[in-house]
Amino acid sequence: MSVLxxxxxEWRTAILRGGAVTPEDADELEAHLREQSDxxxxxxxxxxxxxxxxxxxxxxxxxxxxxxxxxxxxRLWKQLVVARDDTARGGSVPxxxxxxxxxxxxxxxxRLAADVPYRMPGWFLLNLGLFVLPLLAAxxxxxxxxxxxxxxxxxxxxxxxxxxxxxxxxxxxxxxxxLTALHLPVLLWFVVGVAYVAGEVRxxxxxxxxxxxxxxxxxxxALIALGGAVLLGLTTLVLSPIAPGAIEQVWLWVLPSxxxxxxxxxxxxxxxxxxxxxxxxxxxxxxxxxxxxxxxVGAVVSYIAVGIRGEFNRDLLAGFxxxxxxxxxxxxxxxxxxxxGRASRxxxxxxxxxxxxALVLDVIVLAQLIARVGDFGFTPNRIVALGLxxxxxxxxxVTAVLQxxxxxxxxxxxxxxxxxxxxxxxxxxxxxxxxxxxxPLYGFS
Numbered sequence: 001m002s003v004l005x006x007x008x009x010e011w012r013t014a015i016l017r018g019g020a021v022t023p024e025d026a027d028e029l030e031a032h033l034r035e036q037s038d039x040x041x042x043x044x045x046x047x048x049x050x051x052x053x054x055x056x057x058x059x060x061x062x063x064x065x066x067x068x069x070x071x072x073x074x075r076l077w078k079q080l081v082v083a084r085d086d087t088a089r090g091g092s093v094p095x096x097x098x099x100x101x102x103x104x105x106x107x108x109x110x111r112l113a114a115d116v117p118y119r120m121p122g123w124f125l126l127n128l129g130l131f132v133l134p135l136l137a138a139x140x141x142x143x144x145x146x147x148x149x150x151x152x153x154x155x156x157x158x159x160x161x162x163x164x165x166x167x168x169x170x171x172x173x174x175x176x177x178x179l180t181a182l183h184l185p186v187l188l189w190f191v192v193g194v195a196y197v198a199g200e201v202r203x204x205x206x207x208x209x210x211x212x213x214x215x216x217x218x219x220x221x222a223l224i225a226l227g228g229a230v231l232l233g234l235t236t237l238v239l240s241p242i243a244p245g246a247i248e249q250v251w252l253w254v255l256p257s258x259x260x261x262x263x264x265x266x267x268x269x270x271x272x273x274x275x276x277x278x279x280x281x282x283x284x285x286x287x288x289x290x291x292x293x294x295x296x297v298g299a300v301v302s303y304i305a306v307g308i309r310g311e312f313n314r315d316l317l318a319g320f321x322x323x324x325x326x327x328x329x330x331x332x333x334x335x336x337x338x339x340x341g342r343a344s345r346x347x348x349x350x351x352x353x354x355x356x357x358a359l360v361l362d363v364i365v366l367a368q369l370i371a372r373v374g375d376f377g378f379t380p381n382r383i384v385a386l387g388l389x390x391x392x393x394x395x396x397x398v399t400a401v402l403q404x405x406x407x408x409x410x411x412x413x414x415x416x417x418x419x420x421x422x423x424x425x426x427x428x429x430x431x432x433x434x435x436x437x438x439x440p441l442y443g444f445s
Contacts (some may be wrong), residue, residue, distance in 0.1 A: 004037055004047035011055060028412045032205060033058055035418075039203040057205060092143075093268075099139040100264040103132045104257035111256050122177050126165055129185030132260045133192055134158045139264055140195035143271075150199035154191055161187065161435070168439050175380040176439040183384075183434040189214075190428045207421035213270055215333045219284065220266040228258045285334045290350050292327050296357035303364055317385050320365050324392050327358045331399065332420050335413050345407070352403045359396040365389055380442050384434055391430050395423055 008030060016026055033054050040050035110131050114124035137158070141151050165184060170177040196213060197206040232254060239247050331351045369386045376382075398419055405411030 002047055004041075004051055007048070007051040008033060008037075028414050029058065031412065031414050036203060036205045039200070039205070042202065043200070054205075095139070095142060096264060096268040099135050100261035103135045103260040103264055106131050106135070107256045107260040108253070111252070116256075117252070122170060122172075122174075123166065125181045126170075126177060126184070127162070128181065129188045130158075130162050132263050133185060133188040136263055136267060137188075137192045137195040139267065140192065144195065144198040146195060146198050150194070154195055158188070158191055164436060168444055170439065170444045174439075174445050176442050176444055179380055179384050180435050180439055183431045186431040187428065187435055190424070190431070193424075204418050204421045207424055208417050211332060211420065211424070213267075215329060216270045217266050220269045221262055224262040224266055225259075228255075228262070285330055286347065289330045289334055289347070289354055292330060293350050293354035293357060296323075296327065296354060296361060300357050300360045300364070303361075317365065317369065320361065321385065321388055321392070324358050324362055324365075324389075324396075327354055328392070328395065328399070331355055331403075332416075335416050335420075348403065348407055352400065352407065355396055355400045355403055359393070359400055362389055362393050362396060366393065380438055383438065387430060387433075391426055395420075395426075 011033070012026055012030055015029070016023065033051075036054035036057055037047075037050040040053055041047060045053065110124060110127065114121050116124060137154055140146070141154065146154075161184065165180055168177075168180070170180075193207075193210045193214075194201055196210050197203065200206045232251065235250060235254075236247050239250065331354060334347065334351055366386070366389050369382065369389060373382050373386065399416065402411055402416040402419055406413060406416065
């Protein structure tokens, strides 16, 4: 038996000893641990080192493995298993503030140069993601102490993307310019993801961490945005009797700066307040997944019963794509937040209903898209909509199959997690194709 097998056998015996998890749950947790260990061994670590790091990362069983660590105080991994103090998480506050202020300054310089909101030049929209997201990637590169080689690669990719999109000779009001402006932030978010996982992109567990981070970041950013909206509303109320002319300037300086800075602040909050968001996010998922499932089932039944009336236009198609992505996100996050030993069959059934309803809806959308292409031909917008829906279709089909296997006790939640983390590559490739291939393909028009 190898060193790794021996350590995992000891760990498994420890978590089963107290009855905190069942053997079936231990199988699932062991699969996580083995995959992380194998990924780390592939990077050059020894079996012992890989086990030490992997068991520390297995956040769901930190409390259980901490008990084992205390029983074996002579082992080095006691120090690695016991959770860090909350004050040590999230990185340095000055570092976060520095990057947040930097993002606010960059967006204001760009706003003044573009004379927003009095006019909206194409270059401003095209570079909107580049004004902030590279700073977020740099923040994680500093906070994670990313290796210089990885940092150079990330910097080179960001610079290449910036040069490419700004050197493209887009025509006036080009569809490809709008599509590039929409998809470039998606592509840059994957650059942020590589920085977030410190370059460990081959690790399924680390990619899952980034998926969780994305959902939690969205929650915090929405909360900050709501608070900012209330603040600006009250500021407007206070200024209206005494300085109504200053209200516009307050909005022009505060809104862009706050929106840009909040990108960094929300990321810091995710890391520093994990104990809060890890309790909040699963509750939100539990509430909204059944609601979205009901809404999707109602929409599918209505469409099948009465058909689609009116024009199924571009905005409606975009809305459906966003809806499908949100539902997929709820399902994935619900699975990732699933507590070992506390699996709810009801929740799993609800997620399956949501996935199947979203799958049927995606087929309906694809049918409409194919009909429009048959009537009017291919355009950049239709290619992007058709491609995204095909990407979502494949994901939803496999997700539904894996969810069924899990309900039939023939698969585990880990299988679904691994599928979703691997599929991130498909989304990244698709975004890159829209940004870099589609514009020249259509003559930048």
